[in-house]
Amino acid sequence: MTQTTATRFSTLKQPQYLRSALKSRIVHLGFGAFHRAHQALFTSEMLEKTQSDWGICEINLFGGEALIEQLREQDHLYTVAEKGADSTEIKLIGSVTESLHPTMDGKQSVLNKMTEEQVAIVSMTITEKGYCADPATGRLDKNNPIIQHDLHHPQTPDSAIGYIVEALRLRKEQGIKPFTVMSCDNVQENGHVARSAVLDFASLLDPKLAKWIEENVTFPCTMVDRIVPAATEETLQEIAQLIGHADPCGIACEPFRQWVIEDNFVNGRPDWDVAGAEFVADVVPFEEMKLRMLNGSHSFLAYLGYLGGYAHISDTMTNANYSKAAFDMMLKAQAPTLQMPEGTNLKSYAALLIERYSNPSLKHQTWQIAMDGSQKIAQRMGGSLRHHLANDTDYKWLALGIAGWMRYVSGVDENNQKIDVRDPMVAQLQEITAQHGLNKSVVKELLGIDAIFGQDLVENQAFVEQVTDAYQVILDKGAREAVASL
Ligand code: NAI
Numbered sequence: 089m090t091q092t093t094a095t096r097f098s099t100l101k102q103p104q105y106l107r108s109a110l111k112s113r114i115v116h117l118g119f120g121a122f123h124r125a126h127q128a129l130f131t132s133e134m135l136e137k138t139q140s141d142w143g144i145c146e147i148n149l150f151g152g153e154a155l156i157e158q159l160r161e162q163d164h165l166y167t168v169a170e171k172g173a174d175s176t177e178i179k180l181i182g183s184v185t186e187s188l189h190p191t192m193d194g195k196q197s198v199l200n201k202m203t204e205e206q207v208a209i210v211s212m213t214i215t216e217k218g219y220c221a222d223p224a225t226g227r228l229d230k231n232n233p234i235i236q237h238d239l240h241h242p243q244t245p246d247s248a249i250g251y252i253v254e255a256l257r258l259r260k261e262q263g264i265k266p267f268t269v270m271s272c273d274n275v276q277e278n279g280h281v282a283r284s285a286v287l288d289f290a291s292l293l294d295p296k297l298a299k300w301i302e303e304n305v306t307f308p309c310t311m312v313d314r315i316v317p318a319a320t321e322e323t324l325q326e327i328a329q330l331i332g333h334a335d336p337c338g339i340a341c342e343p344f345r346q347w348v349i350e351d352n353f354v355n356g357r358p359d360w361d362v363a364g365a366e367f368v369a370d371v372v373p374f375e376e377m378k379l380r381m382l383n384g385s386h387s388f389l390a391y392l393g394y395l396g397g398y399a400h401i402s403d404t405m406t407n408a409n410y411s412k413a414a415f416d417m418m419l420k421a422q423a424p425t426l427q428m429p430e431g432t433n434l435k436s437y438a439a440l441l442i443e444r445y446s447n448p449s450l451k452h453q454t455w456q457i458a459m460d461g462s463q464k465i466a467q468r469m470g471g472s473l474r475h476h477l478a479n480d481t482d483y484k485w486l487a488l489g490i491a492g493w494m495r496y497v498s499g500v501d502e503n504n505q506k507i508d509v510r511d512p513m514v515a516q517l518q519e520i521t522a523q524h525g526l527n528k529s530v531v532k533e534l535l536g537i538d539a540i541f542g543q544d545l546v547e548n549q550a551f552v553e554q555v556t557d558a559y560q561v562i563l564d565k566g567a568r569e570a571v572a573s574l
C-alpha cells in the first residue's frame with residue numbers, strides 16, 4: 089500500500105488552516121505515542137479555530153529514528169484514531185511543521201533549532217526518567233551517567249536537561265528572548281521538577297547562567313490526561329484499513345482528553361483553550377488528583393493485573409474484584425488526601441475512570457504501565473501514604489499496590505515465567521530480589537531504597553509490617569485472591 093504524498097490521507101478531512109504558513113514556534117522533545125494524540129492534536133484543533141502560526145518541530149532525543157524518518161516521508165502529517173467502546177473517529181493532524189533527530193541530523197542542528205528566535209516554547213514528553221531527578225526528592229540526580237556526561241560536555245549534550253540549558257545559554261549569549269519550558273509528563277509538579285533539574289544543572293556549570301534562567305524562564309506545570317497505549321501491529325492495521333493505506337506514525341487512543349495548564353508563559357503561547365484545554369493559576373491540585381486517582385490505580389492494576397494473568401487494563405475490569413479495588417482505592421485511599429477547588433466531584437471522576445479503563449477497544453497493556461515503577465510509585469502513592477500514616481487512616485490498597493510492585497520486580501510471574509522488567513533501576517532491584525528470592529524479607533530491603541521511598545517510610549514499623557503482610561498474601565494466595573481479599 090505505498091502511496092505518494094499527494095494521495096496519502098486524501099480520503100480524510102484535510103486541515104483547514106494553511107500549513108505552509110506555520111512556523112516552528114514550539115520545539116517538542118519526545119515525539120512518542122502520547123504527544124501525537126495530545127498536544128499535537130490540541131494544537132491542530134486550535135489552528136482550525138484561530139488565525140495563528142503555532143507549528144511544532146518534533147525532536148526525539150532517545151530512539152525513534154524510524155518514526156522521524158517516516159514522518160518526514162509523509163510531509164509531517166499523521167492520523168490519530170480515537171477509539172470509543174463502539175466506534176472510532178479518525179483525525180488528520182497537521183500541526184507538525186518539521187522534525188529533527190540528533191543521530192540523524194547532529195546535535196548542533198537540534199541546538200540551532202532551539203536557539204531560533206521564533207521558538208517560544210520547548211515542551212516535553214520524555215518520560216519520568218528523562219528528568220534525571222531523584223524520584224524521592226524531585227531534585228537533579230547529579231550522579232546520573234547522562235548528567236555526568238553533559239556536565240563534562242555541555243555543548244554536545246545527551247539529556248533533555250542538557251539541551252535546554254545549552255540552548256538557553258546560547259539565547260542569552262545572542263541576546264535572544266528565552267523560551268518557556270513546558271513539561272507534559274506524568275510527574276508530580278512537573279514544571280517544578282523541570283525547573284529544579286534545569287537550575288541544578290545550570291548552577292553546576294555557571295551560577296550566572298542559572299540566575300539568568302531563574303529570573304527569565306518560566307516552567308508552567310501541566311496536568312495531562314489521555315490514555316494512549318503504545319502502537320501495536322493490530323492498531324496500525326486497523327488505522328490502515330480505515331484510511332485506505334498504511335500510516336506508521338498513526339496512533340490510537342481513547343476519546344477522552346484533558347489538559348490543564350498553568351498560565352505562566354514568558355514568550356507567548358497558543359490559545360489551546362479554544363481546543364478544550366484549561367488555563368489556570370494553580371495546576372497542582374489537578375495534577376495530584378490525576379496522578380493519585382488515575383495513575384495510582386493504574387499502577388495498582390498494572391502490577392496486580394499482570395501477576396493475575398491479565399494482559400490489558402480492560403481485562404482487569406472484567407474481574408469485579410479488580411474494578412471494585414481500583415474504585416475503592418481511588419475514593420478511600422487517594423481522594424481523602426486531596427484538596428480540590430470547590431465543586432470538584434471526585435466520585436464522578438472515579439466512576440468515569442472505571443468507565444475509561446473498561447473500554448474494550450483500548451488494548452492498554454498492564455506490562456506497559458508496569459514499566460519504570462521506580463520512577464512512578466513514589467509520586468503515585470507516596471504522598472497519600474504519608475497522609476494516611478500521619479492521620480492513622482486506612483491505606484491497605486496502597487500497601488497491596490506497593491507489594492504488587494515488589495512481587496513484579498522479582499522478574500518471575502506466578503507461573504514461574506520470566507517477566508521482562510523494564511526500569512532504569514532494574515539492576516539494583518534485581519540484585520535485591522535475587523538475594524532474597526520470593527521471601528518477605530525482600531520488602532524491608534526494597535523499602536530501604538532511599539531514591540524511591542526516602543528515609544521515613546522504612547523507619548515506620550507499622551507500615552513495613554503492613555506491606556510485608558500484603559506481600560505474603562500475594563505469595564500465599566496469588567494476586568487475584570490478594571485483590572479479592574481487600
Ligand atoms: P513513548 O514510549 O511512546 O515515547 C517516549 C518518548 O520519550 C520518546 O519520544 C523518547 O524519545 C522519549 N524519551 C525516552 N527516554 C528519554 C530520556 N531519557 N530523555 C529524553 N527523552 C526520552 O511513550 P509515551 O506514551 O509517549 O509517554 C511518554 C510520557 O508521556 C509518559 O512517560 C508520561 O509521562 C506521559 N504521558 C503518557 C500518557 C499515555 O497514556 N501514553 C498519558 C499522559 C502522560
Ligand code: CS2
Binds near residue numbers: 315458464
Ligand atoms: C500510565 C499513564 O503508563 C502509565 O504509567 O499510567 O501513561 C496513563 O495512561 C496516562 O497518564 C493517562 O493520562
